[in-house]
Amino acid sequence: xxxxxxxxxxxxxxxxxxxxxxxxxxxxxxxxxxxxxxxxxxxxxxxxxxxxxxxxxxxxxxxxxxxxxxxxxxxxxxxxxxxxxxxxxxxxxxxxxxxxxxxxxxxxxxxxxxxxxxxxxxxxxxxxxxxxxxxxxxxxxxxxxxxxxxxxxxxxxxxxxxxxxxxxxxxxxxxxxxxxxxxxxxxxxxxxxxxxxxxxxxxxxxxxxxxxxxxxxxxxxxxxxxxxxxxxxxxxxxxxxxxxxxxxxxxxxxxxxxxxxx
Amino acid sequence: xxxxxxxxxxxxxxxxxxxxxxxxxxxxxxxxxxxxxxxxxxxxxxxxxxxxxxxxxxxxxxxxx
Numbered sequence: 001x002x003x004x005x006x007x008x009x010x011x012x013x014x015x016x017x018x019x020x021x022x023x024x025x026x027x028x029x030x031x032x033x034x035x036x037x038x039x040x041x042x043x044x045x046x047x048x049x050x051x052x053x054x055x056x057x058x059x060x061x062x063x064x065x066x067x068x069x070x071x072x073x074x075x076x077x078x079x080x081x082x083x084x085x086x087x088x089x090x091x092x093x094x095x096x097x098x099x100x101x102x103x104x105x106x107x108x109x110x111x112x113x114x115x116x117x118x119x120x121x122x123x124x125x126x127x128x129x130x131x132x133x134x135x136x137x138x139x140x141x142x143x144x145x146x147x148x149x150x151x152x153x154x155x156x157x158x159x160x161x162x163x164x165x166x167x168x169x170x171x172x173x174x175x176x177x178x179x180x181x182x183x184x185x186x187x188x189x190x191x192x193x194x195x196x197x198x199x200x201x202x203x204x205x206x207x208x209x210x211x212x213x214x215x216x217x218x219x220x221x222x223x224x225x226x227x228x229x230x231x232x233x234x235x236x237x238x239x240x241x242x243x244x245x246x247x248x249x250x251x252x253x254x255x256x257x258x259x260x261x262x
Numbered sequence: 263x264x265x266x267x268x269x270x271x272x273x274x275x276x277x278x279x280x281x282x283x284x285x286x287x288x289x290x291x292x293x294x295x296x297x298x299x300x301x302x303x304x305x306x307x308x309x310x311x312x313x314x315x316x317x318x319x320x321x322x323x324x325x326x327x
Binding site: 232 | 271
């Protein structure tokens with residue numbers, strides 16, 4: 001197994017996973033989506049809310065704000081020494097105390113821990129008009145995407161099989177129908193010959209196979225996968241990838257132990 | 263208020279709303295969305311079809327209660 005990055009920055013990655021299997025690719029994708037813990041606001045205490053939005057709507061909106069996460073510093077609540085009651089090792093409180101007229105942004109939250117702050121400071125939460133006031137304490141904790149989508153560290157995480165397109169030179173009569181018919185513009189002409197130029201764009205539609213009267217084209221599946229991941233900023237993409245693999249390893253080891261005990 | 267995340271794909275869009283409003287003063291919605299790097303049509307429709315209800319409420323602010 002090998003990984004080759006095509007495009008990468010802190011919140012976006014496109015890479016090829018080589019010589020793997022579809023089971024591994026899919027379990028990795030699912031682990032990245034639903035088993036990597038991140039911080040998000042779990043519940044809020046509303047002391048005063050005279051805005052136009054209900055408390056529940058505010059709670060929902062605040063919950064969706066991504067928070068920068070430090071996985072070393074905090075424990076998941078069910079594994080914490082406090083047995084899930086909530087202590088400084090597993091939760092952070094963010095305070096919000098504002099008065100209108102003003103648009104309240106995510107950057108207005110004052111966090112107990114300067115490391116756990118909203119990733120973006122310019123997310124509008126609610127617009128306050130004259131004489132309206134908000135006093136809120138939001139409590140954030142670690143959670144996984146399995147529990148609620150707000151804990152997901154990635155907004156888009158997908159893979160596709162990279163195909164292998166073979167053109168039989170003996171049969172091909174250079175009619176160029178495959179070039180016309182391909183919706184993703186995969187083929188190109190080079191030295192009076194049809195070449196596969198943009199293999200990563202191919203979507204397995206098999207239009208070229210149908211269009212070829214000489215039956216010269218075959219499209220095969222390979223064991224290479226093209227991953228596209230878009231992060232939300234709570235954790236860098238590489239950390240998400242690594243953490244997902246750690247979780248998978250842990251689960252596999254647990255399965256081994258169960259099998260041995262049977 | 264403008265939604266924080268896209269209803270369909272869950273990517274963050276709330277942080278781009280203020281910049282989108284600024285860009286609309288000089289540009290068409292298409293150019294603004296392209297500049298903000300919003301690629302998928304699920305996220306794009308969130309911007310194009312948004313209507314702020316809180317502003318409608320605000321017209322009656324102080325009139326009742």
